Amino acid sequence: MGAAPSEVQQQWQQVRALLRAEIGDTAFGTWLKPLDLVEVAGDRAVLAVPTQFMRDWIVANYADRIRILWTRLNPTVRSITLVVRPPGAEPAPPAAPAVRAAEAASEAPADELSARLDPRFTFETFVVGKPNEFAVAAAEKVACSSSPPFNPLFLYGGVGLGKTHLMHAIAWRMRQREPGRRVVYLTAEKFMYQFILALRSKDTIPFKELFRSVDLLMVDDLQFIIGKDSTQEEFFHTFNALVERGRQIVISADRSPSDLDGLEERIRSRLSWGLVADIHPTTYELRLGILQTKAEAAGVDVPLRVLEFLANRITSNVRELEGALNRIVHQASLTNRPVSIEMAQEILKDVLRANDRRVTIEEIQKAVVEHFGLRLADMTSARRQRSVARPRQVAMYLAKLLTPRSLPEIGRRFGGRDHTTVMHAVRQIERLVAEDRQLAEDVEALRRRLQG
Numbered sequence: 001m002g003a004a005p006s007e008v009q010q011q012w013q014q015v016r017a018l019l020r021a022e023i024g025d026t027a028f029g030t031w032l033k034p035l036d037l038v039e040v041a042g043d044r045a046v047l048a049v050p051t052q053f054m055r056d057w058i059v060a061n062y063a064d065r066i067r068i069l070w071t072r073l074n075p076t077v078r079s080i081t082l083v084v085r086p087p088g089a090e091p092a093p094p095a096a097p098a099v100r101a102a103e104a105a106s107e108a109p110a111d112e113l114s115a116r117l118d119p120r121f122t123f124e125t126f127v128v129g130k131p132n133e134f135a136v137a138a139a140e141k142v143a144c145s146s147s148p149p150f151n152p153l154f155l156y157g158g159v160g161l162g163k164t165h166l167m168h169a170i171a172w173r174m175r176q177r178e179p180g181r182r183v184v185y186l187t188a189e190k191f192m193y194q195f196i197l198a199l200r201s202k203d204t205i206p207f208k209e210l211f212r213s214v215d216l217l218m219v220d221d222l223q224f225i226i227g228k229d230s231t232q233e234e235f236f237h238t239f240n241a242l243v244e245r246g247r248q249i250v251i252s253a254d255r256s257p258s259d260l261d262g263l264e265e266r267i268r269s270r271l272s273w274g275l276v277a278d279i280h281p282t283t284y285e286l287r288l289g290i291l292q293t294k295a296e297a298a299g300v301d302v303p304l305r306v307l308e309f310l311a312n313r314i315t316s317n318v319r320e321l322e323g324a325l326n327r328i329v330h331q332a333s334l335t336n337r338p339v340s341i342e343m344a345q346e347i348l349k350d351v352l353r354a355n356d357r358r359v360t361i362e363e364i365q366k367a368v369v370e371h372f373g374l375r376l377a378d379m380t381s382a383r384r385q386r387s388v389a390r391p392r393q394v395a396m397y398l399a400k401l402l403t404p405r406s407l408p409e410i411g412r413r414f415g416g417r418d419h420t421t422v423m424h425a426v427r428q429i430e431r432l433v434a435e436d437r438q439l440a441e442d443v444e445a446l447r448r449r450l451q452g
């Protein structure tokens with residue numbers, strides 16, 4: 001080991017100069033200047049750092065960049081290994097590894113700041129339909145641009161509608177198109193965690209240094225840092241620093257910037273400067289399209305009417321839809337039975353029931369007043385005559401049956417009634433449907449209508 005051959009030393013000096021230009025003198029002086037080239041062995045460049053802490057930081061922030069720059073100069077160098085060598089320590093003799101190398105000399109990962117990307121989440125596997133076409137177009141635009149077409153791209157939508165999938169797709173596409181770029185995808189929670197780590201290390205370097213050399217930063221589920229004031233603040237600094245440097249930022253949340261209550265006003269307004277793209281709840285057509293694509297990808301023959309059945313009945317989100325299909329496919333292959341609607345009904349009893357229950361109290365009230373020829377105000381009024389009170393009880397009963405709302409909540413929605421009133425209504429209707437055929441038919445018709 002000892003002195004590396006001069007050619008390699010020269011490459012290292014070039015890499016250092018490039019890095020210095022990229023990250024600025026301050027960060028360079030703190031983090032990269034103390035790095036020493038130990039050797040280049042095979043396709044590995046081995047660098048020594050004085051402390052474990054510095055090693056972790058460099059691995060997290062710069063190792064990948066060093067590797068990329070070096071590979072450009074010398075394609076045989078494919079990985080960077082960092083070893084800890086306290087100042088003044090003798091370079092290790094050739095036979096033995098450098099000090100603490102055994103524990104410290106792991107390969108630099110793709111990018112330690114970035115969470116793992118799911119290889120299945122690409123644009124190719126994302127099914128486009130009316131509800132998401134705008135978001136997909138925006139995501140593709142970002143992934144295929146060399147400078148930010150809009151900053152930030154803010155993606156929002158309900159759970160399981162494809163936000164994370166699209167972000168990973170952007171990362172994959174960018175890495176494929178421009179492998180030299182530093183792409184970091186992480187959840188807002190992980191962002192917070194990084195921030196806390198930086199605080200704990202009592203580091204004087206601003207937190208944003210950590211993210212400074214990132215070309216494309218994606219923060220998923222931003223709603224999680226709302227109310228966490230100092231994290232929020234640091235996020236904002238990082239955000240501004242990157243935007244100033246012309247780096248792309250992509251954010252996701254379950255709500256639009258204007259609905260992110262608890263977020264500081266200046267941050268909220270800053271988030272809407274770029275492009276805000278929402279992913280709408282799925283339509284039947286999109287659900288069917290997704291099911292067809294996934295069934296095909298799984299190489300399983302699922303009859304169209306089963307797919308239609310699922311697309312009809314599982315309307316909550318794509319994750320559940322996928323889960324349902326997987327369960328059916330799995331069961332079919334286990335039992336060697338062909339896939340049928342009956343089988344789907346049997347296996348998915350719980351999921352189907354949960355989806356059936358997603359009816360709102362408003363919908364119930366509307367359906368009930370239409371059915372009985374009343375006015376919406378009758379649902380909340382104090383009128384007690386049977387022609388009004390009975391349908392109101394039916395509506396309360398259906399609210400209990402078809403929504404996850406509690407008795408007090410239901411009472412509140414029916415003109416501020418007490419929960420005991422709701423309970424009484426539920427019992428009353430339960431008893432009556434057993435003996436009053438007409439009422440039983442009314443209730444059944446309403447239930448079917450509400451559950452589609």
Ligand code: ADP
Binds near residue numbers: 121126132157318319
């Ligand atoms: P979110 O982050 O919005 O909660 P995800 O991106 O995790 O949702 O999506 C949930 C699951 O549904 C993932 O497995 C994803 O691949 C799948 N998915 C969502 N939308 C689509 C779509 N349009 N086409 C294909 N798969 C989708």
Ligand code: MG
Binds near residue numbers: 164
């Ligand atoms: Mg997600």
